[in-house]
Amino acid sequence: MAPTAQSPLMEVEGVTVRFGGLAALSDVGLSIAPRSVTGLIGPNGAGKTTLFNVLTGVVRPQSGTVRFKGRQLRGHRQHHLAGMGISRTFQGLNLFGYMSVLDNVIVGADPLGRSRLPEMLTGLGRYQRDERELTDRAMSVLEEFGIADVAHALPATLPYGLQKRVALARALVSEPELLLLDEPASGLSGADMADLAATIRRCSRTMGVMLVEHHMDLVMDVCDHIVVLNFGQVICAGPPSTVQADPAVAEAYLGTPVQEAAGD
Structure with a gap:
């Protein structure tokens, strides 16, 4: 994969x-290009979650800017993301246990459905037609993920790997321009990890992807560009080969200088 030369989707x-x-x-910067995968890695406590929360509007920075498609984001909240063309997953599944798999995905397709409450209550307007369209779109994504046969099951009745697919399907059904993945590989088996890698590559054909992840094999396999944080600062950024060869990255993960670790 080769990073695109187009203007960044998101700039920090x-x-x-x-x-x-x-x-x-501290003075963190990065950019996420269209149709590419940007990895965000670092040891525990490096600041990855804080930065992810800044991008998704959970945390307000004391200084600095976040731009999406050239427009500075000010005061954005998580529920604003879908309307801007941004979708995210969570470290936890965050699925609605009392709703079917299909309904969980429909929520991702229509995150602002509350604005249609009068039509829902009266049955008038475009509600019924929109509902059919949302259901068809959600079923199409479930079929793409190979889980259409469990559309009417409750998420808790499914194996963890399938629940992860439901969560990712919910994030993708809105057809975002930018997909933010928060540790999507946690708890997955080897086979599920391979499926996830294939899904991320497929997503990057049509959208920008940022991946926060601890599984380095997955990161090195799917990412075009990697940003490494340590103690809240960017210590390295570049393609996987550059990151793998950087002594500062090895020191951050091993906790000891590379030369000393090698016995030099």
């Missing part, structure tokens, strides 16, 4: 976040 510049006297992020 000079982002700093402090919690009390602790700087969780």
Whole structure:
């Protein structure tokens, strides 16, 4: 895979976040290109989750800017993301246990459905037609993920790997321009991991993807560009080959200088 030369979908510049006297992020910058996969990695406590939360509107930085398609995001919230063309997954599944698999995915297709409440209550307007269209779109995505046969099951009755597919289907059914994946490989088996890698590659043909992940084999396999955080700062950024060869990255993960670790 080769990164696109087009303008970035999302740009982060000079982002700093402090919690009390602790700087969780210090002057962090990165960009996510269309039709490519950007990985965000780093040891525990490096600031990955904080940065992900900045991008999704959960955390407000003390300084710095976040731009999507050239427009600065100010005061955006998670429920604004779908309307902007951004979709995300969660570290946890965050599926609605009382709703069927199909209905969980429909929520992703129509995250602002509450605005149609009058039509839902009266049965008038375009509600019934829209509902059919949403159902058809959700079923199409479930078929693409190979789980259409469990559309009417409750998520909790399914194996964990299938629940992960449901969560990813829900994120993709809105056909976003940017997909933010928060540790999608956690808890997956080897076979499920291979399916996930194939899905991420397929997604990158039509959208930008940012992947926050601990599984380095997956990161190195699917990412075009990788950003490495340590103690809230970017210590390396580049293609997988550059990141793998950087001594600062090895030191951050091993906790000891590379030369010392090698016995030099």
